[in-house]
Amino acid sequence: MRQKIRKSIGYLALLLFPLSMNYFSPYLSVMAAMEGIIAGSVIVFFLMFLSGIVFGRSWCAFVCPMAGLSEMTNSINGKVVNRNKLSKVRYVIFSIWFSIILIFFILNGSIVGIRPLFMSENIISIDMPLKYITYYLVLGIFILINLLFGKRVACHSICWMSPFLEAGFWLGSKLKIKQLRILSISENCINCKKCNQVCPMSIDVMKSIERGYIKTKDCILCGECVDACPKVVLSYGFRQEE
Ligand code: SF4
Ligand code: SF4
Ligand code: SF4
Structure with missing residues (x-):
């Protein structure tokens, strides 16, 4: 939806x-x-x-x-x-x-x-x-x-x-402002690669989930990966840059 x-x-x-x-x-x-x-x-x-x-x-x-x-x-x-x-x-x-x-x-x-x-x-x-x-x-x-x-x-x-x-x-990252991100719990991942297939920005999502969130500036936060993931590894949330 x-x-x-x-x-x-x-x-x-x-x-x-x-x-x-x-x-x-x-x-x-x-x-x-x-x-x-x-x-x-x-x-x-x-x-x-x-x-x-x-x-x-x-x-x-x-x-x-x-x-x-x-x-x-x-x-x-x-x-x-x-x-x-x-x-x-x-x-x-x-x-x-x-x-x-x-x-x-x-x-x-x-x-x-x-x-x-x-x-x-x-x-x-x-x-x-x-x-x-x-x-x-x-x-x-x-x-x-x-x-x-x-x-x-x-x-x-x-x-x-x-x-x-x-x-x-x-600027938001440097100021340590809580920014909208795609968060991840990598332990739940079953390596199905569905997230990679649906990402419209050609991001290797599977590779990016290890650090707990998707860091790249190319992520447009469309949520395609969130909605395609069968194991609820990915979600929207606000967090600071590390
Ligand atoms: S939110 Fe969209 S652009 Fe960002 S990683 Fe997921 S599918 Fe790719
Ligand atoms: S602002 Fe974003 S969606 Fe619009 S043309 Fe530029 S990169 Fe594409
Ligand atoms: S869709 Fe979910 S379970 Fe499948 S590889 Fe991506 S993060 Fe892992």
């Missing part, structure tokens, strides 16, 4: 993407930064950072429009991928993009204003036919990469947003 609800929320977020696209836009954040303005997407990225402090990457399982899309593509190509290699691409993309934003703010001397509806005055993101090109381009790239290369490859390799969640998660 939990997975049905989670996936339904993901599909709904995907359906609403024509309304919300601007609020995740890397392009609009740069255009606004050129004028020293904080756009709506930057506010969303900041909220993602804050949510990461306590809730880690849960955004990626429950809120992001691309979560719904990834559920569909994973069911077609569920190949396990090399997370560490792919994340290097993501960090390069993020560093270049984020540096551009910072440089524009520095060149402007200060932040001159906050405009949540910057270039989105009609509130909805796709308010003219031309904007469908951007919409279909974003969806097309995500679909193509995932279908060609495997489980959530686009999330691992080109997502410009997840570093904000990761930064929040890192």
